[in-house]
Amino acid sequence: xxxxxxxxxxxxxxxxxxxxxxxxxxxxxxxxxxxxxxxxxxxxxxxxxxxxxxxxxxxxxxxxxxxxxxxxxxxxxxxxxxxxxxxxxxxxxxxxxxxxxxxxxxxxxxxxxxxxxxxxxxxxxxxxxxxxxxxxxxxxxxxxxxxxxxxxxxxxxxxxxxxxxxxxxxxxxxxxxxxxxxxxxxxxxxxxxxxxxxxxxxxxxxxxxxxxxxxxxxxxxxxxxxxxxxxxxxxxxxxxxxxxxxxxxxxxxxxxxxxxxxxxxxxxxxxxxxxxxxxxxxxxxxxxxxxxxxxxxxxxxxxxxxxxxxxxxxxxxxxxxxxxxxxxxxxxxxxxxx
Amino acid sequence: xxxxxxxxxxxxxxxxxxxxxxxxxxxxxxxxxxxxxxxxxxxxxxxxxxxxxxxxxxxxxxxxxxxxxxxxxxxxxxxxxxxxxxxxxxxxxxxxxxxxxxxxxxxxxxxxxxxxxxxxxxxxxxxxxxxxxxxxxxxxxxxxxxxxxxxxxxxxxxxxxxxxxxxxxxxxxxxxxxxxxxxxxxxxxxxxxxxxxxxxxxxxxxxxxxxxxxxxxxxxxxxxxxxxxxxxxxxxxxxxxxxxxxxxxxxxxxxxxxxxxxxxxxxxxxxxxxxxxxxxxxxxxxxxxxxxxxxxxxxxxxxxxxxxxxxxxxxxxxxxxxxxxxxxxxxxxxxxx
Numbered sequence: 001x002x003x004x005x006x007x008x009x010x011x012x013x014x015x016x017x018x019x020x021x022x023x024x025x026x027x028x029x030x031x032x033x034x035x036x037x038x039x040x041x042x043x044x045x046x047x048x049x050x051x052x053x054x055x056x057x058x059x060x061x062x063x064x065x066x067x068x069x070x071x072x073x074x075x076x077x078x079x080x081x082x083x084x085x086x087x088x089x090x091x092x093x094x095x096x097x098x099x100x101x102x103x104x105x106x107x108x109x110x111x112x113x114x115x116x117x118x119x120x121x122x123x124x125x126x127x128x129x130x131x132x133x134x135x136x137x138x139x140x141x142x143x144x145x146x147x148x149x150x151x152x153x154x155x156x157x158x159x160x161x162x163x164x165x166x167x168x169x170x171x172x173x174x175x176x177x178x179x180x181x182x183x184x185x186x187x188x189x190x191x192x193x194x195x196x197x198x199x200x201x202x203x204x205x206x207x208x209x210x211x212x213x214x215x216x217x218x219x220x221x222x223x224x225x226x227x228x229x230x231x232x233x234x235x236x237x238x239x240x241x242x243x244x245x246x247x248x249x250x251x252x253x254x255x256x257x258x259x260x261x262x263x264x265x266x267x268x269x270x271x272x273x274x275x276x277x278x279x280x281x282x283x284x285x286x287x288x289x290x291x292x293x294x295x296x297x298x299x300x301x302x303x304x305x306x307x308x309x310x311x312x313x314x315x316x317x318x319x320x321x322x323x324x325x326x327x328x329x330x331x332x333x334x335x336x337x338x
Numbered sequence: 339x340x341x342x343x344x345x346x347x348x349x350x351x352x353x354x355x356x357x358x359x360x361x362x363x364x365x366x367x368x369x370x371x372x373x374x375x376x377x378x379x380x381x382x383x384x385x386x387x388x389x390x391x392x393x394x395x396x397x398x399x400x401x402x403x404x405x406x407x408x409x410x411x412x413x414x415x416x417x418x419x420x421x422x423x424x425x426x427x428x429x430x431x432x433x434x435x436x437x438x439x440x441x442x443x444x445x446x447x448x449x450x451x452x453x454x455x456x457x458x459x460x461x462x463x464x465x466x467x468x469x470x471x472x473x474x475x476x477x478x479x480x481x482x483x484x485x486x487x488x489x490x491x492x493x494x495x496x497x498x499x500x501x502x503x504x505x506x507x508x509x510x511x512x513x514x515x516x517x518x519x520x521x522x523x524x525x526x527x528x529x530x531x532x533x534x535x536x537x538x539x540x541x542x543x544x545x546x547x548x549x550x551x552x553x554x555x556x557x558x559x560x561x562x563x564x565x566x567x568x569x570x571x572x573x574x575x576x577x578x579x580x581x582x583x584x585x586x587x588x589x590x591x592x593x594x595x596x597x598x599x600x601x602x603x604x605x606x607x608x609x610x611x612x613x614x615x616x617x618x619x620x621x622x623x624x625x626x627x628x629x630x631x632x633x634x635x636x637x638x639x640x641x642x643x644x645x646x647x648x649x650x651x652x653x654x655x656x657x658x659x660x661x662x663x664x665x666x667x668x669x670x671x672x673x674x675x
Contacts (some may be wrong), residue, residue: 069579075421111453120456123445125420130444137411143414144421147399148364154417167440170410177405333456335513338541338587 009220009231015292017232020066023285023294026068026225028303030282031062033084035311036093040083040100040114043292044260050102053114056084058255061281062187063088065228066155069236075123075141075154077134080115082127085157094314094315101258103321110324111332129190131163135160136186139171142180142245155183161192163206172213181239184210184247187222189254194266210247222250223283253279277337339530347499347531348388348464348520351506352426354535356396362510364392366411366428366464371405385430386466386525388641408438412463416515417448419461424510432519433476435484446515447490459631461516462509468521468559469609469657471632477644479652480558480608483615485517486586492540493587495519495657497561499529501584504538511537521559527603541588549577552671553597554663556582556607557616560639562581567667576671586616594620595628602633603670607663611639634673 015023037055044053056063067088070076078085086096091312092107099106100114107119120125125141128134138156145152175182186206190197203209207217216238220231226249235246253275254317257264263274289295308320342350342433355419356362358560370393371382383390393401404411408429415427415435429435435442442463449457486493492514494503502520509516546561556564561582579597583590588605598604604624617638624636647653 001523077417107454108452108456109370110453111454116452118453118456120420120453125417126449126453126457128445130440133413133445134411136441137417137420138419139410140414140419140423141421142417143363143402144418144423147418148361148422167413170407171413174404174407174410174414178402266486332451334492335450335455335458335460338492338512 004029006018009126009218009227011224012191014226014288015294016226018226018294020070020294022302023289024299026064026229027285027289027295028307029064029067029088029298030225031307032305032311033060033063033087034282035307036087036096037083039311039315043101043262043315049100051113051262054081054258055260056081056255058275058279058281059187059189059222059252060084061225061228061250061285062185062222062246064213065225066185066232068229069232070123070153073108074124074152074158075125075138077125077138077141077154078127078157079129079134079159079162079253080129081159083114086117086119086124086127087337089119089124090122091117091124093310094231094317097314097318098321101318101321102323103318104324105321107242109328109332111328114329132158132162133167135162135168135171137185139175139180142175142182142258143178143332145181146178153181153183153236158184158186159192160186160188160190160197160201160206163209164200168200169213171245172210172215175245176214176284178241179244181242182245183235183239184245185305186247186249187252189252191254191258207247207249215245217247217249219251220250222252223279223281223284225281225287339532341528342382342499342531343526343528344496344499344502345386345388346505347392347503348506350531351503352389352392354554355391356400362423362424362426363400363402363418363429364389364426365404365415367406369406369429370401370403370614371614372381384428386522388464388520390429391546395479398469406483408434410440411440412441413445416441416449416459417462418460419446419515419674420449420457424460426464426510429463431477432467432481433479435465435481435665442485442491443488444535450514451499453462459515460513461519462542463515464518464520466520466522468523469641469646469653470523472648472650472653474648478646479611482519482586483610483619486616486619490515491587493519494540494569494585495521495558496520496584497558497582499526499527499531501538501544503531504536505584507535508537508540510645511644512540519558523559538584540585541590542584543590543593544582544584545579546582547580548600549579549599551576551578552603552605552667553579553581553594554605554607554667555594555620556580557586557588558609560607560609560658560663563658566660570664591623591627594624598628599631600626602631604632604636604664605639605663605670606636607639607658607660609641610644612638613643615640621670634670637670639663639666
């Protein structure tokens with residue numbers, strides 16, 4: 001596989017050389033994201049979560065596959081659809097639940113919420129509610145890595161929507177010019193809010209557009225954990241070796257609306273049902289792992305059970321936690337004296 | 339003490355900060371100049387020559403010429419600031435803020451608060467303002483008010499070379515995003531500037547003159563016109579408190595209020611459009627907090643509510659001039675309470 005392919009990449013071996021330990025870690029991540037989001041969807045409907053929720057459901061294999069290859073001091077920056085990225089990067093799930101419920105002990109002290117979920121201890125530089133807001137910032141994180149002489153990498157998650165923003169283009173160009181260890185990972189879920197990528201992405205192809213900036217670009221089936229892992233392994237290595245930025249376009253389904261409560265009148269008849277039946281990355285990974293004897297159904301069931309109970313536990317804790325004190329309104333506006 | 343220009347003072351501050359702290363980097367368009375060209379590097383040293391000599395000393399890993407790409411410059415500075423560097427980004431003309439304002443007010447300014455105090459953004463954005471160069475509507479504006487209103491940003495507007503050096507060194511060591519507004523009319527003005535490193539604190543106004551009859555507050559280059567007016571009045575036996583806030587955020591309200599409580603009369607001067615400007619802001623603070631001390635209505639002297647025109651006569655009419663300041667001052671002094 002060359003680093004400038006535009007073909008949708010399939011893993012050479014069906015499990016891409018992933019170890020059992022790595023697979024179980026990735027599976028656990030994917031299951032945690034799925035259950036976490038199912039729970040916040042439920043709590044949102046009950047009125048326990050203020051504001052907006054944009055769910056990642058259906059895209060879990062991308063965050064899980066990439067983050068298997070990252071350390072805590074590698075950086076990622078996310079989008080408004082950021083829960084999955086935060087969990088996969090090792091973010092504190094209990095702190096996330098509290099944050100999304102606007103409670104004390106939330107990762108951002110209740111000042112960020114779902115659209116600004118972040119865990120700086122884990123190199124997760126934040127979900128970003130401005131579409132295309134993140135890529136220029138990850139260029140800066142990659143610049144730090146290069147200037148400070150570390151082999152860290154920075155990953156900007158984006159979607160087909162942010163692929164059309166000027167900030168994204170500027171970030172990609174600057175990353176090439178300065179030869180930075182930056183990865184632009186576009187999760188093409190087919191929709192920018194309620195507009196289809198086939199309409200909004202003029203080139204119809206994000207990866208080839210990225211190549212036009214002078215960097216290698218991959219396309220990968222984002223429903224296949226093993227394919228994502230195999231591509232990301234090469235890409236992360238390329239960046240760690242100081243060879244400059246890379247783009248990955250991962251095709252994924254979006255199981256939910258743009259936001260929770262979105263009536264999704266723009267969806268085709270039976271589209272969501274079909275996607276959930278045929279393109280569920282968790283089902284696909286589970287089947288492949290069992291078939292290739294990477295894990296048994298029993299082992300995976302045990303993980304499912306453990307995570308379901310863990311998510312219930314963090315939910316109860318978040319529901320019971322107090323709201324931030326009123327005195328928090330004016331704290332942390334500035335880092336230093338004002 | 340050595341005399342240095344405003345330009346040399348800022349250049350010296352950058353040199354000293356970079357020598358002292360290897361995490362300080364400079365990035366922007368033409369900060370050295372000549373990248374990829376057949377001729378020499380450091381060809382510009384910044385379009386105003388403020389960053390001259392940094393590249394030969396600190397190399398291109400710390401003095402980074404970027405493409406013309408304002409959003410990426412500010413985003414990269416913000417991302418670098420979050421992850422261990424102290425970037426000084428140059429935006430050349432303040433007019434260019436519009437191209438990258440999201441990265442300033444939605445990103446850099448908000449990291450610390452939005453992420454619960456867990457992120458820091460120790461960066462400086464250098465830019466130039468000031469009309470009078472016949473540079474037209476998109477290279478002349480002072481938009482200080484647009485950044486002063488943003489929580490999370492600090493805004494610095496030095497009016498002399500001494501303050502410029504001390505405020506720049508303070509800005510670089512500050513842990514927040516600091517907008518450093520250089521008035522291009524002032525680059526060749528000079529005063530005594532110590533060779534050693536020193537800082538001028540934010541939020542502490544400077545008294546250029548002390549008097550009893552009137553308070554004049556001025557931001558950026560109009561200060562020098564105010565001083566000329568104040569000196570003329572002094573010859574007539576009228577003395578003024580002339581206050582330079584030096585930073586519009588934080589603003590030294592106390593110095594302004596204390597002065598107005600003593601003089602009872604206030605003129606505020608800036609070179610911004612009149613609506614929602616710094617002069618309006620200071621006027622409203624005084625009206626709200628020192629109303630009882632006022633013996634005359636507050637008078638603002640600002641630019642006109644129009645884009646900056648190109649024709650020299652029109653631009654001169656747009657800029658608040660000494661005559662405008664003097665007329666306002668006399669009007670306030672003559673008001674019988």
